[in-house]
Amino acid sequence: MYKKDKLNIDDFRVVGINYKKTDALVRGQFAVNEDQYLQLLSKATEFGVDDLFVVSTCNRTEVYGFAASGTRLAEMLCSVCTGDVGEFETISYKKNGTAAIEHLFHVASGLDSQILGDYEILGQIKNAVKLAKANGFVGPFTERLINSVLQASKAIKTHTALSGGTVSTSFAAIQYIREYFEGPSVTPEMKCPSVQHIMTGDNTFLAGSVKDIEEKKIVVLGAGKIGRTTCRNLVDYLDTTNITLINRTEETAKEIARELRLKCAPMEAMDRELADAGVVIVSTSSPEPVVFKRHLVSRGSKLVIDLSVPCNVDIEARKLPGITYVDVDMLSKIKDETLQKRTAEVPKALAIIEEHIAEFKEWYAMRKHVPVLKEVKNKLKQIYIDPALLGHTDTGGTSCSGTKDEKIQKVINTLATKMRRDNAPGCHYIEAINEFIG
Numbered sequence: 001m002y003k004k005d006k007l008n009i010d011d012f013r014v015v016g017i018n019y020k021k022t023d024a025l026v027r028g029q030f031a032v033n034e035d036q037y038l039q040l041l042s043k044a045t046e047f048g049v050d051d052l053f054v055v056s057t058c059n060r061t062e063v064y065g066f067a068a069s070g071t072r073l074a075e076m077l078c079s080v081c082t083g084d085v086g087e088f089e090t091i092s093y094k095k096n097g098t099a100a101i102e103h104l105f106h107v108a109s110g111l112d113s114q115i116l117g118d119y120e121i122l123g124q125i126k127n128a129v130k131l132a133k134a135n136g137f138v139g140p141f142t143e144r145l146i147n148s149v150l151q152a153s154k155a156i157k158t159h160t161a162l163s164g165g166t167v168s169t170s171f172a173a174i175q176y177i178r179e180y181f182e183g184p185s186v187t188p189e190m191k192c193p194s195v196q197h198i199m200t201g202d203n204t205f206l207a208g209s210v211k212d213i214e215e216k217k218i219v220v221l222g223a224g225k226i227g228r229t230t231c232r233n234l235v236d237y238l239d240t241t242n243i244t245l246i247n248r249t250e251e252t253a254k255e256i257a258r259e260l261r262l263k264c265a266p267m268e269a270m271d272r273e274l275a276d277a278g279v280v281i282v283s284t285s286s287p288e289p290v291v292f293k294r295h296l297v298s299r300g301s302k303l304v305i306d307l308s309v310p311c312n313v314d315i316e317a318r319k320l321p322g323i324t325y326v327d328v329d330m331l332s333k334i335k336d337e338t339l340q341k342r343t344a345e346v347p348k349a350l351a352i353i354e355e356h357i358a359e360f361k362e363w364y365a366m367r368k369h370v371p372v373l374k375e376v377k378n379k380l381k382q383i384y385i386d387p388a389l390l391g392h393t394d395t396g397g398t399s400c401s402g403t404k405d406e407k408i409q410k411v412i413n414t415l416a417t418k419m420r421r422d423n424a425p426g427c428h429y430i431e432a433i434n435e436f437i438g
Contacts, residue, residue: 008066009364010097012051012141014104015073016062017092019114024058024327026091028310029083032056033285034131036080041135047076051142053132055107057124058169058226058309058328059114064104064142070094101145101360105353108149109156110163114332115172117163117342122153123225144363152356159352162345165338170230170283172331173305174237177279180303180324181213214240216278221270221290223247223256226307227283235260244273248284275299283307289314296320305331380408 017030032040032054044052044065049072052065063073074092078085095103103112108125110117129146132138138146157163218234220227223245234243244263247253257264265273274280274295280302284290293316296302301322306313311327318325381404 009101009361011066011068012064012100013067013070013073013094013096014062014064014100015070015077015092015094016055016060017088018060018062018112019329019332021091024306024309024311024329026083026087027059027061030061030077030081030088031287031309032061032077032081033287037128037131038135039080040076041132041137043076043079044137047072047079049073049076050137051139052137053128053142055121055125055128057121058307060107062107064100065137066141070096098357098361101357102353104145105149105152105357108153109349109353111346111349111353114328115168116339117345118168119153119157119163120168120170120225120229122150125149140367141364145360148356148360152353155352155356156349160345160348162342162349164341164345168229169307169328169331170226171233171237173230173281173307173326174233176305176326176331177213177234177303178238181216213238214242216240216242217276218243218279218281219273219277220245220281220283221247221312222282222284222308223249223252224283224285227281228256230281230283230307231256231260231262235262244277246270246273271295274302277302280304281307282312284312286312288312289317291317293317293320296323376411377408380411 017027019027033056037054037056040054040063041052044050048068050066052063054077055062055064061077063077065073067073071089074088074094075085078088106112108122110119110121113121125146129138129142133143218240220231220234220243227245227247231243231245235241241261243260244265245253245257246265246267246269248267250264250266253264256262270290271294274291276299278301280291280296282291282305285308287310289312291304291313293314296304296317297320301324303324304313304318304326306325306327309328313325317323
């Protein structure tokens with residue numbers, strides 16, 4: 001475990017990569033699934049890391065914890081990933097102390113999301129911390145920090161429109177499908193030069209003549225959180241139930257299918273189901289591709305949207321004639337009025353974050369005085385004499401009223417307030433004892 005004082009805020013660190021400097025292919029090399037997460041926790045002692053949790057989504061992989069350096073966190077992460085630590089060092093960011101804390105607040109609130117205000121990241125952070133806590137890697141500092149982050153995120157969602165509207169990675173996929181089939185309301189900024197077959201030279205969609213989405217069979221691979229959300233958005237916003245859900249655990253797919261009145265099929269039937277699909281949405285969590293060239297070749301034109309990181313559609317399948325391939329990076333190009341409105345809410349969100357960080361740092365400052373407060377409390381218990389033994393009676397004043405513990409706690413509370421205000425623990429130590437005796 002990390003050997004130094006864990007309350008040293010400067011040793012709280014984050015290292016990570018995100019969509020800003022890396023594409024989905026690179027991020028996939030450093031993505032962490034649950035098994036790899038548990039491996040990281042088991043390696044923490046070896047790398048001298050404590051209070052550890054890892055956030056790994058389609059847009060980022062970040063490691064938070066107390067360590068002697070960010071390099072140790074990077075080395076630990078890369079020990080369980082396919083990516084090289086040397087490459088990670090060149091593309092990653094490292095922050096510590098207040099900067100690391102601010103970064104976590106920004107990520108949790110959606111300020112650092114690929115689509116501004118995307119609120120799904122908060123649930124992913126909760127799950128990451130829950131797993132770390134279950135394995136003994138969340139101490140008082142991190143628990144208090146996460147609580148502050150959750151409170152700030154809730155306040156931002158309640159008091160601002162930063163997450164207003166219906167824009168997220170899964171919804172962006174729905175918006176893309178609608179525009180793909182119903183006509184181009186898309187700006188040239190959405191064009192992604194790495195996939196030139198998405199649009200023609202005049203920025204009109206190749207499939208723009210197809211109008212009726214309901215006639216297109218949609219296959220969704222993966223029934224995790226993103227897959228479930230995508231299915232719900234398909235039903236709600238495209239008004240279609242011509243959807244077949246496929247998942248490795250068939251019972252999970254059946255449950256969602258019953259809820260949304262969709263079809264479902266086992267993984268063994270994927271080849272047959274993809275044959276006549278017009279749209280394929282891949283949202284699996286597999287570390288390897290699940291859709292290959294053999295699944296799509298000579299099967300007609302298809303729109304294939306890959307929401308997985310690492311990408312779960314094989315490179316050769318993406319290049320097939322008639323296949324329009326879109327990944328999470330391409331979806332982030334979508335700009336609309338909702339995002340413009342969200343941008344206007346950023347200053348309000350930052351003000352809320354600043355307030356919660358100030359409260360957290362005040363708590364942190366008080367935590368440094370905890371050893372002194374405990375020592376004073378123990379000393380007061382040792383010197384306490386019951387007033388009745390001295391012939392004193394309760395006159396209704398504050399000195400004698402209450403039980404022994406209540407009297408001692410009142411003195412401790414006063415001491416804590418003075419220490420926070422004046423930052424002079426030695427003087428107030430003596431003052432507290434004199435006050436109690438008096």
